[in-house]
Amino acid sequence: MSHIVDIRDLRIEATVRPPGEKSKQITIVDGVSYQIESGKVLGLIGESGAGKSTIGLAAMAYGRGSVEITGGEVLVKGTNILEGGVAALHELRGQTITYVAQSAAAAFNPAKQLMTQVTEAALAHGLMSKAEAEARAVSLFKQLGLPNPETIGSRYPHQVSGGQLQRVMTAMALCPKPELIIFDEPTTALDVTTQIDVLAAIKRAIRDTGVAAIYITHDLAVVAQISDDIMVLRHGKTVEYGTTDAIINHPKEDYTTALVNVRSIEHAEAEPTPEFLLQAQNITARYQGAEFDVLRDVSVEVARGQTLAIVGESGSGKSTLARVITGLLPAAQGALSFDGRTLSRDLAGRSREDLRELQMIYQMADVAMNPRQTVGTIIGRPLAFYFGLKGEEKRRRVQELLDLIEMGSGFMDRYPAELSGGQKQRVCIARALAADPKLIICDEVTSALDPLVAHGILKLLLKLQAEKGLAYLFITHDLAAVTAIADSIAVMYQGKLQRYGPKSQVLSPPFDDYTDLLLSSVPQMRLGWLEDVIETRKMESAGN
Amino acid sequence: MIRIPLAAVIGLFLTSTYFLVAIFAPYIAPYGMAEIVGDVWEPMSIEHWLGTDNIGRDLLTRMIYGARTTIAVATFATLVSFVIGSVLGFTAAVFGGWVDQALSRFVDLIMSIPSLIFALVVLSVMPVTLPVLILVMGLLDSTRVYRLSRAVAVDIYVMDYVEAAKLRGEGRGWIIFRELLPNALSPLVAEMGLRFIFMVLTISTLSFLGLGVQPPNAEWGLIVKENKDGIVYGIGAALWPALSIATLAISVNLVADWVLTRTTSLKGGRE
Numbered sequence: 001m002s003h004i005v006d007i008r009d010l011r012i013e014a015t016v017r018p019p020g021e022k023s024k025q026i027t028i029v030d031g032v033s034y035q036i037e038s039g040k041v042l043g044l045i046g047e048s049g050a051g052k053s054t055i056g057l058a059a060m061a062y063g064r065g066s067v068e069i070t071g072g073e074v075l076v077k078g079t080n081i082l083e084g085g086v087a088a089l090h091e092l093r094g095q096t097i098t099y100v101a102q103s104a105a106a107a108f109n110p111a112k113q114l115m116t117q118v119t120e121a122a123l124a125h126g127l128m129s130k131a132e133a134e135a136r137a138v139s140l141f142k143q144l145g146l147p148n149p150e151t152i153g154s155r156y157p158h159q160v161s162g163g164q165l166q167r168v169m170t171a172m173a174l175c176p177k178p179e180l181i182i183f184d185e186p187t188t189a190l191d192v193t194t195q196i197d198v199l200a201a202i203k204r205a206i207r208d209t210g211v212a213a214i215y216i217t218h219d220l221a222v223v224a225q226i227s228d229d230i231m232v233l234r235h236g237k238t239v240e241y242g243t244t245d246a247i248i249n250h251p252k253e254d255y256t257t258a259l260v261n262v263r264s265i266e267h268a269e270a271e272p273t274p275e276f277l278l279q280a281q282n283i284t285a286r287y288q289g290a291e292f293d294v295l296r297d298v299s300v301e302v303a304r305g306q307t308l309a310i311v312g313e314s315g316s317g318k319s320t321l322a323r324v325i326t327g328l329l330p331a332a333q334g335a336l337s338f339d340g341r342t343l344s345r346d347l348a349g350r351s352r353e354d355l356r357e358l359q360m361i362y363q364m365a366d367v368a369m370n371p372r373q374t375v376g377t378i379i380g381r382p383l384a385f386y387f388g389l390k391g392e393e394k395r396r397r398v399q400e401l402l403d404l405i406e407m408g409s410g411f412m413d414r415y416p417a418e419l420s421g422g423q424k425q426r427v428c429i430a431r432a433l434a435a436d437p438k439l440i441i442c443d444e445v446t447s448a449l450d451p452l453v454a455h456g457i458l459k460l461l462l463k464l465q466a467e468k469g470l471a472y473l474f475i476t477h478d479l480a481a482v483t484a485i486a487d488s489i490a491v492m493y494q495g496k497l498q499r500y501g502p503k504s505q506v507l508s509p510p511f512d513d514y515t516d517l518l519l520s521s522v523p524q525m526r527l528g529w530l531e532d533v534i535e536t537r538k539m540e541s542a543g544n
Numbered sequence: 545m546i547r548i549p550l551a552a553v554i555g556l557f558l559t560s561t562y563f564l565v566a567i568f569a570p571y572i573a574p575y576g577m578a579e580i581v582g583d584v585w586e587p588m589s590i591e592h593w594l595g596t597d598n599i600g601r602d603l604l605t606r607m608i609y610g611a612r613t614t615i616a617v618a619t620f621a622t623l624v625s626f627v628i629g630s631v632l633g634f635t636a637a638v639f640g641g642w643v644d645q646a647l648s649r650f651v652d653l654i655m656s657i658p659s660l661i662f663a664l665v666v667l668s669v670m671p672v673t674l675p676v677l678i679l680v681m682g683l684l685d686s687t688r689v690y691r692l693s694r695a696v697a698v699d700i701y702v703m704d705y706v707e708a709a710k711l712r713g714e715g716r717g718w719i720i721f722r723e724l725l726p727n728a729l730s731p732l733v734a735e736m737g738l739r740f741i742f743m744v745l746t747i748s749t750l751s752f753l754g755l756g757v758q759p760p761n762a763e764w765g766l767i768v769k770e771n772k773d774g775i776v777y778g779i780g781a782a783l784w785p786a787l788s789i790a791t792l793a794i795s796v797n798l799v800a801d802w803v804l805t806r807t808t809s810l811k812g813g814r815e
Binding site: 350 | 703704705708711713714722723726727
């Protein structure tokens with residue numbers, strides 16, 4: 001048998017200790033089996049809570065926190081490592097099997113040079129001498145396409161970019177010449193334009209070294225580029241397990257089909273209209289104490305009842321634009337007008353009517369709601385504040401809003417902690433709707449959500465727009481969401497507008513180099529996409 | 545039915561016992577507070593459960609009246625320090641800018657002087673009455689509460705839900721009392737248990753040094769002072785107040801811990 005890892009009927013349980021209650025066992029993985037041959041890549045995919053990281057880590061018999069493997073077998077090269085004891089596991093980890101974590105920035109020790117950390121495992125296991133390990137590290141840096149491979153090892157983690165750090169971690173995993181690497185969402189925290197380079201580097205390294213890998217992600221389009229087999233997981237159970245081709249092109253289960261088709265919302269572009277709801281003219285802004293402008297001469301308009309999407313990678317100034325429009329960061333120069341009247345640059349100078357008609361929804365719904373208030377209080381406050389509703393009348397209106405966001409009854413007295421991620425975001429939408437606004441600023445509202453949940457939120461936003469004639473300023477780095485929802489698009493790059501116009505116009509050639517990079521970097525749900533892009537694109541990511 | 549952990553039950557029982565004793569002291573105490581009922585330092589007996597003190601007063605009676613003074617002073621001083629400290633701390637966090645600078649630097653100034661020395665200086669020029677004691681201790685201790693509540697509030701103030709409230713146009717009152725305060729309660733309650741005990745220690749120390757509660761009133765620190773000479777002769781009268789302070793400290797903190805776990809539970813503090 002050439003299986004590196006053969007996992008049979010895995011069962012994993014965790015002990016949870018809710019405050020004030022007795023601790024209890026919950027099953028987080030049940031009856032999962034998979035095999036990996038040498039040189040092959042298995043993709044584990046599922047939404048958060050599906051148990052994908054837990055299953056991946058089980059390949060080295062590791063459980064985080066109070067997680068325990070309570071059933072099944074984990075055979076590594078034919079030996080059941082669950083029976084081997086700690087010393088055997090110590091031999092295995094960092095030598096036969098290595099690990100690449102999601103957040104490279106949090107996984108590196110900031111006080112040590114990169115080289116020390118990359119060679120640490122190889123030296124600790126006595127696999128090679130220091131000189132050998134360093135030579136190997138340099139050759140890996142070269143292989144992974146890192147700049148200055150000879151000297152980058154002497155830098156500290158904060159001195160390289162996020163994309164580079166993720167590749168350094170891949171080099172760290174490859175250094176002891178392992179037979180299997182576990183990649184736990186290695187590109188999730190990266191910008192879309194950086195992700196593609198890291199992805200390509202990882203794929204090349206896997207091919208060149210012939211190492212086997214487990215690739216964990218929530219993005220099916222990403223995993224399709226890199227793996228040979230895919231296992232779709234949900235609630236700790238296997239939904240579907242097969243070759244990449246079979247899963248992507250011929251999914252059998254409904255859940256898999258939904259995942260494959262998740263990016264298929266179509267939204268016909270509305271007719272351009274000269275009737276603007278919000279106009280921002282020549283906005284220039286900088287943060288207090290900073291020595292450069294985060295926004296430079298940006299002018300955008302949002303038409304009544306339509307959606308303007310603002311796209312760009314992190315640091316492009318798109319969220320700052322939202323802060324300027326809301327008045328949280330008063331613009332240094334430029335003018336704002338809303339619904340035909342001038343809007344004060346400063347929050348303090350705006351009327352209650354201005355505030356009411358311009359609402360905002362945040363990226364992290366968790367922190368956008370006061371954890372000590374119930375859903376009823378959260379949604380009811382704008383009703384009381386702007387319209388003076390009280391008692392029964394307010395309660396009825398809150399219930400109407402809950403119906404509108406498709407949540408029904410029974411949520412009124414719950415606390416945010418008792419809601420799922422998608423429900424939290426829906427409550428935030430309801431809170432914005434409660435003010436009966438004309439424009440809602442959506443700041444990355446779908447990027448913290450699982451694809452299927454995000455899909456639901458986008459559909460809800462479209463439905464509300466059709467029913468209530470809302471205008472959206474939709475800020476995102478996810479171009480798939482943009483195609484799904486926008487009428488016009490503004491591409492931002494380094495604080496300036498790079499490209500701006502109706503959706504059809506912005507998304508059709510000829511492209512400038514940056515827009516081309518951004519558009520081509522969005523993973524597509526087809527095999528071989530990665531190779532095509534790397535060959536044809538015009539410029540490399542700044543984070544590279 | 546709420547299930548209370550054993551540690552909290554013990555804490556609640558002891559704490560409430562101490563407080564009840566303090567409140568109903570005149571009804572519980574077997575003798576008058578300053579009544580001389582026997583010989584000097586009599587041993588424990590049926591008439592005098594803890595024996596008598598250095599001038600022949602019943603020690604149990606002294607302890608009970610001592611609890612009244614000590615706990616009352618500590619409680620009110622804690623309240624003073626929390627009200628002043630947290631209101632100023634939240635104000636500094638919400639207003640920021642020069643308000644924050646002025647308050648924080650002033651607090652730094654006060655904190656740079658050892659608070660016991662500071663209290664001694666103030667009390668030596670002022671008439672030592674209970675309200676003055678409470679005020680002096682409360683004000684000095686409010687600097688610590690200020691520091692904590694400002695730090696907690698600054699953390700909460702940058703949360704998106706506070707920003708959402710600002711965008712809604714909410715006034716500062718709403719932001720302080722509805723958005724900040726409920727989320728800052730957990731660390732403040734935990735701190736309150738600790739500060740209460742420091743108050744007990746401070747008032748005892750002051751009385752021991754002669755600048756706190758004045759005889760013939762009873763106070764635990766004062767009882768230690770009055771009976772400290774007995775220790776040389778193997779008479780343990782001075783140890784009873786020490787034991788009381790220790791048990792009170794532990795039980796109050798058991799209660800504070802329990803409140804803390806309850807308020808940090810997922811359901812927003814209500815079950």
